[in-house]
Amino acid sequence: MKYIAQIDIMPLKELLDPQGKTVEHNLHNLEINGISNVRIGKHIELVVEAENHQAAEEMVEKTCKKLLANMIMESYQFELAEV
């Protein structure tokens, strides 16, 4: 069966996010006020082919840990939907 995984990888809350800070700073220059706490991470979509939901979940977990997320600086979460 085929599943679509929607994965979000974000910098850990304890860490400074310089990219987010830069965006926040530039918003004020563009005269957009009232936006704060900007944090920027990655969004990844992929298609998994697996026997069942659990197997697909394990594959996505493994992919995140081995390749997509840097577990020292980032956390991930994902949702799986059957195609």
Place this chain on the structure above:
Amino acid sequence: MKYIAQIDIMPLKELLDPQGKTVEHNLHNLEINGISNVRIGKHIELVVEAENHQAAEEMVEKTCKKLLANMIMESYQFELAEV
């Protein structure tokens, strides 16, 4: 009122996504098979302070168009939730 916006910015479907292709290729090297159609974009979280839901939505739209997304190559979508 305060809202949290969860924004996803993805490369347009018509465009090649070299970062996604690289990840896909490396998955095979790591002996993870069965994953395809990898597309990589940005995930952005931010806090908006606005009078109501509609005003918050307009602010996030404006922020995406003016600063966060490159509308020639990317599309965005977002969800707003009251804090």
